[in-house]
Amino acid sequence: MTETTRNLVPDDEFPIGSPVNISRRHFLLTSAGAAAGAFVLGFGVPVGQARAQQAASPMPPGTRVPAFLEIRPDSSIRFMSPFVEGGQGVFTAMAQIVGEELDADPKTFVVENAPAGGDYLVINGKMRITGGSMSGRTSYETMRKLGPLARNMLLQAAAKRLNAPITELTTEPGRVIHAASGRSLAYGEVAAEALDLPVPAPESVSLRDPSKFRWIGKPVERLDMHDKSTGKAVYAIDCKVDGMLHAAVQHAPRLGLTIGKIRNEEQLKAMPGVHSVHSLSGAVAVVAERWWNAKRAAEAAQVDWREPGSDADPALRHMPADFSTAAFSDKLANEPGSGKEAENVGDVTKAFDAAKTVVSATYKSQYLHHAQLEPPSTLARFNPDGSLEVWLPNQAPEQFQADIAKLTGLDPSKVTLHSPILGGFFGRHFLYPSANPYPQAIQLAKEVGRPVKLIWSREEEFLRDPMRPMAAVRFRGALDASGMHRIAQIYVKNPTTLAYWRSVGNSMNDFFYETFLDELADKGGQDPYELRMKLLQKNERLSNLLKAVGDLSGGWKRGPFTADDGSKRARGVAMASPFGSHTAAIAEVSIRNGQVVVHDVWEAIDPGSIVNPAIIEAQINSATALGMSQVLMEEAVYQNGEPTARNYDLYPILPPDRMARVHVRIIESGAEMGGIGEPGLPAIPPAVANAVSTLTGKRIRSMPLSNYTFES
């Protein structure tokens, strides 16, 4: 992939509030697939006075049609998505939403991640990230409105061509129709003329009646299936440019150590294919003609790492040489103090005084890796004009562009960010200090005077991957009281670098709440499903959801019971309400050879309203897998300041033979649209843990279950 298609320019390159008309200025795109005459609005025209004038009359993000849409002569539609595709199906969802209102089949869309630029800050009109399950729900109305603006321009151009009043024209997918004369034109046929027209005022066009939706709300096929089944999909790690060198690094074993002497530097330089050896901040890098040679030499480097001194970078969390997760977990659990009260419902003091039984318990979670299959990489190239191009996986282009500008001293307009699709993300590709390869790649490209692609090996990734935090929570519950009182919220700084992880705090907090709720139910002699029903009796939406998952599983059946195959099984239930959606899950487990087997998971989700039920079902499967992986087997362990696992051999993730069957029910309650990518996860770990507690009689208060011993 040499630099091919990215000719869109950021918002601030546009001169005024109306799109630049490329065709009229005789600018034609050289990008692949955009031939002369294509309906290209406002692509790639730098204008001197741009910034000042733009500031005087800014258009709100998400309203400048030309920044998003290009209609080609063959009527295919190139759409620049504000959200990056990383498996969650957002490119397809965007095509559904825009296509619905443009009157164009989502199948005809070619979707790419939009470059950095103010036009794409569509989350509440001021932010752009792909995360927090926010893409669909925060941009839904904005993206819908883009379609009819372009459609109106196509209608105007067709009216002129057909010499017919615009009021007599209609559209069907991809075509303008003049029923009176029986004539029609494909969108691509009028694109060239349409682009000579001004973009209409947003308030002059109307949206479709949702009851007439053809694609929104339907299980439209994903756009990227064939490319992703044939190796054609291009990820950051696959990008290449002419004259490129490859690089690999060896990081300091603990973050914060600084690089001293490379004892065998001469030897490294003499290794096959090696171009040069470089001392970076907290890492040694080897640049070579091919990555394998770079990696071998980087691994072989013998470096004197030094403890941080007065020159220590205050932005980094220096890893102490004696840090261990086991000791840290104990420290968290025994942290003195009563903690900050996080949540109180009702008169807690009175409830506890009146309680027959007070239940106290400490629950724990573990550090987790993202473990996305695509290791991080960055390709950096300085161009002859002094500008910098960077290809890298990221969930927030503008933030990365700004950081790179700061790092290099370049104006942001001189930093072009290419953001290819992601080989998994789960929160991995945000701006985390010391956890991204781009500062190293940029420095190397500068030092060698050629483009450099740096790939972190899996081992280097697991050494610098920022982790989902571990936690200890002390609960105290009063039976006879309806409220639950969480007593311990004490901030303890982690020596590790922390990160978002799919479903963020919910990934562990719902485990704590929902397993402790079961513990309370058991102590009070109540059935955990019936207790939840009772607690939710005044909440119609959640009552329906809990009933739905019960029905989906064939009726609530806690067990233990004996299955047809003779195994002893039990079911657990849990609920969660993350990211604007609500979920309820039931898991059925048994013990085989001392290990927990999850046979089936039933999950109901109420995201209010939906865009694509097939994608939702896939995301529930995916979130279930990650939730199961967390509760069954994942744990990043540190000893002596270093992770004990640097690859999947010692940090296992859920393999295929441990995946459960997953049954999904989607409830469209009509409430405000909620998130999809993350909400399916948080109810899974507690549903599994509660089932195991029921089955074994052993109370599960921590993850992963692989740390427990079970008898088959």
Next chain:
Amino acid sequence: MNLQINSQSYQVNSDGDTPLLWIIRDELGMTGTKYGCGLAQCGACSVLVDGEVVRSCVTPLDSVAGRQITTIEALEADPIGKRVVAAWVKHQVPQCGYCQSGQVVAATALLKQTPNPSDDEIAAAMINLCRCGTYNAIKAAVKDLSSKQGETL
């Protein structure tokens, strides 16, 4: 050294102990085969060598001299591979897609050797990791292929 990949002959000059994966990706520029772990743990690098699935990240170049290597780029040229890809699309298997080259190669190898695999045979052969958790969709796609052996998808 001469290498037979996707029915073409390539002269490659990397050292004999270089993993096949990096020959394919860096020296020959075919990036459909993925690097995930480098330890034969994940299977993202799976290719066919004489029709059998091999993890190319731990396969030294000099061990495959004179053998027929097939990468994901040429899989649709194979009748079974073509049906596997069609089943992957039909079942909407991929999510992020990064592991799917390897999954498709593994499924093709399985069906070449065992045209109608049982559930146990599918479980034994389809062992590549997928962090997106597409395992149920993969299983459904392979089962679909095994039950429809001889038919056109």
